[in-house]
Amino acid sequence: MPIYQIYQFMPEGPSIVIAKEELQQFIGKRILTASGSSKIEMNRLKNKKIIGIKTFGKHLLLCFDGFTIRIHFLMFGKYFINSSKPLKPTLALTFARGKELNFYTSAITMIEVPLEEVYDWTADVMNENWSATSAKKKMKKMPERMIVDILLDQEIFAGVGNIIKNEVLYRTKIHPTSLGGDIPPKKITELCKEVIIYTFQFLEWKKISQLAKYWEVYTKKKCKRDGSVIKKGYLGKGQRRTYFCDACQVVYA
DNA sequence: TCCAATGTTTCGCC
């Protein structure tokens, strides 16, 4: 077992699930001290025992008796287990026997109510309660939205980030400028399926540090299907970086 | 040195 464990990652849903798995060793452990730049009430954490760790989309949830700490890694967040770095942690927790857990560049909030009141688990693409039916229902209410914005909507596809968005659209041959309401229901069903398939593949590839190796369109220059130039644009309301092939991805209109 | 990037929240303006 390594003494130091350092984790940096791409903070889309699968990476949060990996974090949860790596942090299992802290379940049942009591916090000795809590500090950091986060505005949460640190005293509240002292002597409290972590009773569980959950995830919702891109949220990592440290559960205590009566409240939960929500950690969001934003764009550059990272966590160090039993190690630290020369930066001010957002949240630093210490435990018995010199164990520690440090979070950097994260948005941290306290949830004071039961999680079921905050989270719609049918929206979390990595949760066992994920429901494509539920996602489709939500999509129907906003047919004018571009599919790129829908996929990044955390109330519909919690956990999906920009990489997953790009890869899933390419794999299902849906052009990113298509509007949700113009895409045929069967194609939407296929898209929902592919989101789950790719997200879990992302998880496995990420675990063996081979995620980028399997990108088919994200940051690519040439379409692997027909050799066309992969275009890059900042699409949708979100204006997020999007890679696509005009030749093989169908514009539904 | 500057810019862009796997993301979200907050603030100010109309």
Next chain:
DNA sequence: GGGCGAAACATTGG
């Protein structure tokens, strides 16, 4: 008060 967009947060590599 809603909608919108800019700014803020902060790190790292190209």
